[in-house]
Amino acid sequence: MPPVKHAVITAAGIGSRLGLNLPKCLVTVAGKRIIDYQLALLKDIEDVRIVVGFHRDHVIQHVKVSRPDAIFVCNHQYASTTTLQSLYLGTRGLLEPFLSVDGDVIFEPESFRNFLGACEKTMPLTAIAPAASTDAVYAEVDSEGPLLRGLTRTPGSSWEWPGLSYLLPSMIENNPTFIYQQLEKVLPMAVCPIKCWEIDTPQDLARAEAILRNG
Secondary structure, X not given: OOOOOXXXXXXXXXXXXXXXXXXXXXXXXXXXXXXXXXXXXXXXXXXXXXXXXXXXXXXXXHHHHHOOOOEEEEOOOOOOOOHHHHHHHHHOOOOOOEEEEEOOEEEOHHHHHHHHHHHOOOOOEEEEEEOOOOOOOEEEXXXXXXXXXXXXXXXXXXXXXXXXXXXXXXHOOOOOOOHHHHHHHHOOEEEEEOOEEEOOOHHHHHHHHHHHHOO
């Protein structure tokens, strides 16, 4: 398979659980904004699309400094729609596989590069990470393959889904549900373990800050 050519970052939400009145992609962790960590990892991907909504002008202005060729897709209904609907907007017109990235996750660089390498061999593919987030989507993974068999909000798995997948645009629908619920329709799916830190709550932010500050 060819290298990954397209990436869509969903960054339209309000981030109410974090309580900073700031899009989570612009939250600073260990001296860098979350979106800056992500853009550094996506520097070799030719088509990067960012779905914006809440404080969109701030996100656009910040991203243009380091990624002036990024494409911005506005979800004007960000307050009443879901990340799945934002992703649907970001994939319109795409015919090739794309990388789906949640805008509130910091990925450890080496494991992210490993994931990109795996995308060149397997599609569809999704990441799994050791369960650690405060409000995780838990991944039910079997030992054969290994394969992702299910996604749930109910604790019980040692793995969580960190919002990183390599998918076909045809797998994404404009439904008022969440991305993980949409993925359940196309399971089972190959998985690739990754190390990352999702920033969804103040507890997540404090944990990531401590880990990244200490290297």
